[in-house]
Amino acid sequence: MQFDILIDTAQTDDSYVEIFKSWRSFSDLFENARRMRVVTYCDSPEFILDLFEDLDELESLEVIVGDVGDYRERLIEKPDLADRLERLRREGKLTIYLCENKEVHSKLYLIEYADTADESVDDGESKGESDQMTFDYDEQAEADDVAESEGSPAKVIVGSPNLSRNAWSNQTNVGVVYETTTASDLFENFEDLYRDHRDSYNNDGPFLEDLTEQIERSEDDREEVIKLFTEGAVGTQDELGEVHGRLADHIDAEVDTVDLVLGDEGDEELPNDESETTTERDLGSETDEAEPGLEDAPQDRITLSLRGYDESTVDTLSQMSDFDATVSNDALTTTPDAFQRYAQQVFDVPTMHLDQEGEQLKFHYDGTVYRVTRLPEDPQQVNDALAEIEAYFETVDDYGNSNNPTAVKAHMYEALLWFFWAPFANRQAAFYQRHGINLDKALPYLYVFGESNGGKGTFCRFALSLISGNRVEAPVDADEIGKRKVRNLRSVHTSFPVVVDDITKQKVNSLDTLRNYWSGW
Known part of the structure; x- marks a missing residue:
């Protein structure tokens, strides 16, 4: 949009170019502000909140942020900040708009003051004595203009300063300052310019409006939603x-x-x-x-x-x-x-x-x-459970075909202990890692070897049922295991033992990912 700015008009008490050499010289213009509307390129949500809370007289602050489309990324892991910003937005005190579809480098400040807030407007100190150049205009033209309409004192700043403290230690900005009132045509034109930025580049409405809707719809506590x-x-x-x-x-x-x-x-x-x-x-x-x-x-x-x-x-x-x-x-x-x-x-x-x-x-x-870690209340419960395990081992004597049944039962007992140990492997890995021990060489895999129909699969189902209370019994089929499968197991976030049934020695040797499975732990 475009509009003319007439220098020789009574709608501006004063207009000047000012060089801002520090954040303080710039922020002095915000003192006693009652309402501010800002278009800025870069800022931070923390800074906007701090600025709003630092200005005692400020009742309303609107900011159009031009440098990011996804402002929410700046709230990750900051629930307290999001909570405060959402409350102020809901109350109509602090509103942030985003430019989702285009980077906007404009810098525009519309500042409104209370009627008594502009008493020092002609004070040279407030405008920067040596860094200010005043536009001269025809005094006769001023006299011919109509008297100024009613309205609150206001300032408009157009220039390079961003609403941010960043880089002010080695940065200088320049801006054109118009001192006017909220009822003037000049201020109305700048309001149209502000609204044009907001309506042209903002698609989704005020920032955090979706959070407000989630809080209102959710049955969860506000804290949990945020x-x-x-x-x-x-x-x-x-x-x-x-x-x-x-x-x-x-x-x-x-x-x-x-x-x-x-x-x-x-x-x-x-x-x-x-x-x-x-x-x-x-x-x-x-x-x-x-x-x-x-x-x-x-x-x-x-x-x-x-x-x-x-x-x-x-x-x-x-x-x-x-x-x-x-x-x-x-x-x-x-x-x-x-x-x-x-x-x-x-x-x-x-x-x-x-x-x-x-x-x-x-x-x-x-x-x-x-x-699965609650202690039994009665020792007899442990005795009964151990008796069931012993009864399972005794099937070797009753149905097995072995030259040394005692050795077979010892192997089964050792394997069962490994199943019970497996969920705690991460704790052992942490201990080994603290002492500089190679995890891939120190943490064992369990291999149950034997002839076909020797009871290997039955043993695995029995062990899985003990760990899970009969909820998990079936091992993984060997045909479904490959390097990618083994590699992806790191991402499961589980310490439940993975049991593969009927896998051949050649298949095991081809899974070289097992040899360095723990190296990225």
Whole structure:
């Protein structure tokens, strides 16, 4: 847009060019401001908030930011800042507009003062004595103009200064300052110029308006909604693992935890007249009464921000859309059950992790968080469980064909101990790493070797059922294992053991990724 500025008019009490050699000389013009509307190229949300709170008389501040389209990135991991900005926006005190489709280098300041705020407008000190040049105009022309209309004192600044303290230590800016009133045609023209910037380059309305809508729609606490809004990528090498970890943390925090222990009588899923045996109930047998179906699993919805993540990461996560989840470049919304089924399909293993502070081992399955580290209340429960394990080992004597049944049972016992150790491998890895020990050489893999139909697969299913309370029993088929599969297991964010059935020696040797699997840990 274009409009004429008449120098010889009574609509400006004074007009001058000023050189601003410091932030202070520039910000002096904001003193006693009641309302400000600004177009600036660079700034920061922290600075805008500080400026608003530092100006005691300021009632309203609007800022059009010209250098970024995604201003939200500057709020990542800053929930307190987002909370304060949203409250001020909701109250109509502080409004930020973005230029999503074009970089805008304009600098325009519309400053309105209270009626008594401009008493020192002719004071040479306030305008900078040596850095100011005044436009002279015909005094007779001034006398011929109409008297100034009513309105509050105002200033308009057009020039190079940004609304930022950055670089003022070695930067000089110049601006044209017009002293006028809010009722003047001149000020109205500049208001049109301001609105032209806002309406031409802003598409989505005021910044954080979407956050306000989320807070109003959500049943979650305000704090939780804002925390989610300010989440984003934090620059880790393994972005997929980072998202999986964040999902696991949310599931732990939001989903009720069920203790998976032997002899637990607190299973309220079972009716009082259920005839199921104690052993079946304690080990989590998958009867219709004891185990809710997937359609009945808890469906607490979890939403994570995906802003800042690579497209490949979002593409992998988009596979969750097959399980009642929605994925876009901005956000992922899923349920604990959907996340678990996705993990099972893509990685063939449930998520499990050790909470070292709480000394709790948890894994997620069928939309539930199971805790497997609660101590039994009665030592007899341990005796009964060990008796079941011994009974399984004794099948070697009853059905096995071996020259040394005792050695076979010893190997089975050692292998079972390895299964029980596997969820804690990360803790051992941390210990080794602190002492400079090569993890790839120190952390073992378990190989169960034997002839066909020798019970290897049965043993693996038995061990998996003990760890998971019968929820995970099937090993991974060897045909599905390759280098990429092994490499991707780093991103699962799980310490649940991956068991591969019927894999050949040649296939194992071809998986050279196993030899340096821990090197990037």
